[in-house]
Amino acid sequence: MKRSPAEILREYGPFPNADKVHGVTYDGRHVWFAAGETLIAVDPESGNPVRTIEAAADAGTAFDGRYLFQIAEDRIHKIDPETGRVLSTIPAPGGGGDSGLAWAEGSLWVGQYRERKINQVDPETGEILRTIESERVVTGVTWTDGELWHGTWDGEESDIRRIDPETGEVLVQLDMPAGTGVSGLEADGNGRFLCGGGGSGTIRAVRRPTRGGAAGQKA
Amino acid sequence: MDSIITAAARALAAGDHLGALKRVALRDDPPALALRGIAMARLGDLDRARALLKSAARAFGPKEAVARARCVVAEAEIAFVSRDLGWAAKALGSARETLETHGDRVNATHARHLEVRRLLLTGRVAEAERMFSGIDGTALPPLSRAAHELIAAGLAIRRLRTQPAREALARAGRIAREADIPVLSAEVDRARLVLDTPAARLIAEGGERRLLLEEVEALFASGALVVDACRYAVRGGTVCVPLATRPVLFALARVLAEAWPADASREELLARTFRARHADDSHRARLRVEIGRLRAALRGLAGVEATRRGFALTPRAADGVVVLAPPMEEEHGGVLALLADGEAWSSSALALALGMSQRTVQRALEDLAAAGKVQAYGRGRARRWTTPPLPGFTTTLLLPGPLPSD
Numbered sequence: 001m002k003r004s005p006a007e008i009l010r011e012y013g014p015f016p017n018a019d020k021v022h023g024v025t026y027d028g029r030h031v032w033f034a035a036g037e038t039l040i041a042v043d044p045e046s047g048n049p050v051r052t053i054e055a056a057a058d059a060g061t062a063f064d065g066r067y068l069f070q071i072a073e074d075r076i077h078k079i080d081p082e083t084g085r086v087l088s089t090i091p092a093p094g095g096g097g098d099s100g101l102a103w104a105e106g107s108l109w110v111g112q113y114r115e116r117k118i119n120q121v122d123p124e125t126g127e128i129l130r131t132i133e134s135e136r137v138v139t140g141v142t143w144t145d146g147e148l149w150h151g152t153w154d155g156e157e158s159d160i161r162r163i164d165p166e167t168g169e170v171l172v173q174l175d176m177p178a179g180t181g182v183s184g185l186e187a188d189g190n191g192r193f194l195c196g197g198g199g200s201g202t203i204r205a206v207r208r209p210t211r212g213g214a215a216g217q218k219a
Numbered sequence: 220m221d222s223i224i225t226a227a228a229r230a231l232a233a234g235d236h237l238g239a240l241k242r243v244a245l246r247d248d249p250p251a252l253a254l255r256g257i258a259m260a261r262l263g264d265l266d267r268a269r270a271l272l273k274s275a276a277r278a279f280g281p282k283e284a285v286a287r288a289r290c291v292v293a294e295a296e297i298a299f300v301s302r303d304l305g306w307a308a309k310a311l312g313s314a315r316e317t318l319e320t321h322g323d324r325v326n327a328t329h330a331r332h333l334e335v336r337r338l339l340l341t342g343r344v345a346e347a348e349r350m351f352s353g354i355d356g357t358a359l360p361p362l363s364r365a366a367h368e369l370i371a372a373g374l375a376i377r378r379l380r381t382q383p384a385r386e387a388l389a390r391a392g393r394i395a396r397e398a399d400i401p402v403l404s405a406e407v408d409r410a411r412l413v414l415d416t417p418a419a420r421l422i423a424e425g426g427e428r429r430l431l432l433e434e435v436e437a438l439f440a441s442g443a444l445v446v447d448a449c450r451y452a453v454r455g456g457t458v459c460v461p462l463a464t465r466p467v468l469f470a471l472a473r474v475l476a477e478a479w480p481a482d483a484s485r486e487e488l489l490a491r492t493f494r495a496r497h498a499d500d501s502h503r504a505r506l507r508v509e510i511g512r513l514r515a516a517l518r519g520l521a522g523v524e525a526t527r528r529g530f531a532l533t534p535r536a537a538d539g540v541v542v543l544a545p546p547m548e549e550e551h552g553g554v555l556a557l558l559a560d561g562e563a564w565s566s567s568a569l570a571l572a573l574g575m576s577q578r579t580v581q582r583a584l585e586d587l588a589a590a591g592k593v594q595a596y597g598r599g600r601a602r603r604w605t606t607p608p609l610p611g612f613t614t615t616l617l618l619p620g621p622l623p624s625d
Contacts (some may be wrong), residue, residue, distance in 0.1 A: 022225055025550070036229050058229070060221035071222045073242065088257050096223030113221035155282030156321065179322060183220070198220070 006160060006174035007207040009192060010195060012047045014038060014201030020198035021203055023061030023071065023101060024140065024184035031194055032182065033203060034061045034070060038114050039079070042203070044188070053084040056122065060101025060140065060184060062108065070124070071109060076108065076126070090126030093119040100150060100185060104143030111138030111150060133168045136161075140185025140196065144208070151182030151195060158182050160193060162204060172209060180204065224250045227258075236261045249278035253290050257440045259619050261291070265301050269294055285321045288314035293329045296618060299333055302596040306336065326619040328359060328367075335370055340596070340605060342562035344377050361398035362617055365391045365407070372410060381414060383434040388414070419449050422477060422542040429546060437438075444521055444534040446476040448544040449559045451572065455520040455534065463557055463572045467492055468513045475523065479540040502519045525605065528599035551583040555606070558593055563603035 013021070018035035025032045030041040030050060034057030041051040056072035063069070067087065068079040074096035077086045092098040093110050100111030100118075107129060108121040116137055120130040132148075139158075140151035148165045151156060158181040162172040176182060176195075184196030193206040220228075222263070223242050230238035231254065239258045244250040256271030266481040276290035291314035298306040315330035331354050338347035351374060356367040375384035380492035395403035417429035421438070430438065438445060444453045451463040453472055462469040470492040474483050489502050510530055514523045521540075522533040534540055545556050547622055555571045558564060566584060570577040586606055595604050 020225075022220075022222075036225070056226070058475035059220075072372060073223055073226045092222065094221065096226075097221045097246075097248075099221045156285060157282055 001170050001173060002209075003173040003175065004209075008177070008180075008204050009195075009207055010047075010205040011055050012042055012044075012203040012205070013197075015042070015049050017052075019201050020199055021183055021201060022057060022059050022198075024186045024194045024196045024203055025061040025063045025101075026186050026188045026194060027063045027068075028189075031186075031188075031203060032061055032063065032068060032081075034059065034197060039068065039070060041081075053079065053081070055084065055086070059099045060111065062101040062103040063185075064103040064123070069101055069103060071110075073100055076096070076101070076110070076121075078123070085169055090121070090123070091137065093121050093126070093128045097181075099137075099139050100141035102141040102143050102186075109141045109143065109148070111141045113139065115138050118148075132163070132165060134163060135168070135170070139181075139183050142185045142187045142193070144187030144189065149185060149187065149193070151185040153181040153183065154199070160185065160195065174206065174209070176206075220250065224254065227251075227254050231258060231261070237343065249275045249280075249283070249286070252278060253286070253293075256290070257293060260297050260616055260618060265297050269297050272297070273449055284317050285323055288317040289323075289326055290325060292318070292333065293618045295330070295333050296616060298335060300616060302340075302594060308334070314364055325359060325363060328354060329357075331616060332363070332366055332370060335374075339370075339373060339377065340563070341603065342605065344374070348374055348378075361394050362400065362403065365398070365400075365403050365615060367393040368394065369406070369410060370448045376413060376432065379439065380438045381431065381436050385406060385414060417546045420544045420546055422544055424480075427544075430543075435543065438541070442538045444476070444532070444538070444540045446472050446540070446542045448473060448542060449556050451557060453517060453520060458520055460516055460520065462516065465512075465516070466572065467509055468516055471509060471513050471516070472532075473542055475530060476540045476542045477532075479532050482526040482529050484529040486529075551587055554580065554583045554587065555592065558604060558606045563596075563605050565600075565603055569604070 018040055020036060021033045023034035031044050032039055036057060039053040039055050039057050040049050043050050051142050055069050055070060059071040061068065061070050064165045068081050070077050070079055071092055074092050075089050076092050078088045080085055094112035094115060094118040097115060098110050099113040102109040108123045110119045110121055111192050112119060114137055116134050118132040118134060118138055118141055119128050121128055132193040133149065136152035137154050138150050139153045142149050147162050149160060151160050160182060162168050163170055181198045182195045183198035186194045187208060188194055191208050193208050195204045195206055197204055207215060227239040227242040236258045239254060243254050251274035252271050256268045256275055259271060260268035272290045272294040272610060276287045276610050279287040291310050293310040293531065295306060311334060312329055318327035318330060326431050335347045335351045335429050338350065351370060356364060368387045372384045372387035377386060388407055392407040395407055414432055418432040419435050420427050421428045421430050439454060442456055447454055451469050454463045474488050474491050484507060485503065489506060493502060510523055518520060521535055524531050524533055532540055545552050554569055557569055557572055566580050567577055570580040584593060588595060593606060595602055597603050
């Protein structure tokens with residue numbers, strides 16, 4: 001297992017009318033985050049909020065290339081980012097103990113916070129296809145370049161780790177500085193992780209190590 | 220945090236206590252227990268709230284020190300509001316330190332406020348002032364800032380500094396208005412009432428009138444010799460001779476002060492201090508002894524000289540002699556007078572000071588408590604009595620958020 005300190009490249013926020021960041025995703029143009037009663041889109045260049053959708057947004061956020069998926073209490077809503085309408089709803093696999101959300105390979109991947117699990121879920125039916133055990137509480141979840149990463153936030157310690165999706169074994173671990181937590185995670189496909197900062201109300205961009213282990217190379 | 224906990228915390232923040240409870244009612248993990256505890260506190264079930272917060276604090280893991288500390292602070296606040304001061308002050312202190320180390324400034328300050336309020340309630344005013352002066356009240360959220368100003372006002376009133384008290388209350392009122400929190404505005408108004416209600420009666424040269432706290436303050440600063448029947452003490456300038464535990468001496472001083480500048484006759488002194496109807500030689504002998512004791516106690520403030528009729532006060536360098544009495548000479552006035560010093564009294568100490576039986580004092584205290592004029596905390600022999608809340612005793616629960624991601 002490779003372990004190193006997380007390198008924070010940039011911090012977004014705090015944002016007006018949003019004191020907490022619960023989930024983060026990226027649609028290729030904007031960074032979306034869940035702020036409790038709203039989903040807010042932020043321009044990654046300027047760092048300014050550009051759009052707001054009224055929607056219950058309590059935990060993980062994901063984007064499948066066209067639609068947003070958002071955890072609200074014990075459900076996962078599929079939301080049209082153009083209209084803000086909820087198109088369909090499936091039960092969340094953790095029954096409300098759910099935290100992170102990612103979309104990859106036709107499935108939703110849902111972190112279950114205190115259960116220390118990641119569930120692979122059919123986005124149409126909500127059926128649990130598979131469960132990966134992690135050794136730590138799971139906050140954000142993301143897939144990038146075939147790698148499964150998740151955030152952890154156990155009390156005062158937080159890190160971003162890449163795990164083997166078959167065995168749950170930790171392959172890489174990036175330790176967040178003391179006092180900074182990861183409440184949501186998304187890879188922006190551009191060499192960065194976007195990390196929700198929970199109660200700090202910020203989103204932090206963290207350098208993603210490349211497959212060789214040398215950090216900093218842009219994909 | 221997970222989704223339901225976030226949703227429940229959101230409901231709680233919006234004042235939807237039942238909505239919060241509904242979401243976490245069936246969950247027993249530590250964040251859910253903590254949220255249930257806070258919701259129950261807001262709904263007024265303080266016993267249940269304490270039990271829930273206690274079990275949440277126990278269940279948080281070793282790495283969740285901040286969450287645990289917040290539970291301890293919330294539990295302490297609930298204990299304080301229910302006037303149960305049996306909880307460990309040490310636990311609150313170390314929870315506060317944990318919050319300080321982890322940079323949770325708002326909740327650390329909240330914990331410190333609780334510590335000050337506890338000291339104030341238990342009559343340790345100097346300690347309370349010391350601790351309060353170490354708090355940086357700026358840059359707190361409105362609710363905490365208003366609480367801060369209310370405590371400042373409470374301390375100032377205890378010290379009879381009415382101008383700073385008024386200023387602190389004005390600041391608290393402004394914050395409450397700006398933040399649009401009606402409960403808080405009402406609390407500030409209640410606190411103002413303390414300053415705008417007569418606090419005492421002035422008896423001098425045959426007449427009497429009511430005094431506001433400000434006028435009492437001015438009186439103490441005036442250089443007059445004040446026989447203070449509100450606190451059972453004699454004051455002159457910066458000198459204060461407490462006579463609370465010497466009721467006969469205080470009664471003599473009061474009769475002499477009411478007669479001043481004339482003397483008081485032996486008959487009147489005997490009648491009002493020993494309740495003696497016919498003065499005989501043994502009474503006269505006792506009077507001489509007690510006057511001798513009073514003379515010794517007041518040395519430096521005033522002399523007590525024998526006249527043909529009886530005795531007269533001769534203040535050293537004072538502008539006159541006055542008596543300061545409670546606003547109403549009501550039933551149990553003596554008990555109220557002693558409690559007016561802001562200290563926490565045991566019923567046995569009150570009985571000793573008043574020369575009454577402990578049972579009589581207890582009956583008086585129960586009457587007064589039923590009328591909302593005094594309050595007790597602690598149980599059994601540790602039970603203590605104080606006068607009703609001063610500013611600084613916010614009845615609004617300000618409970619910290621117990622969740623680390625908050």
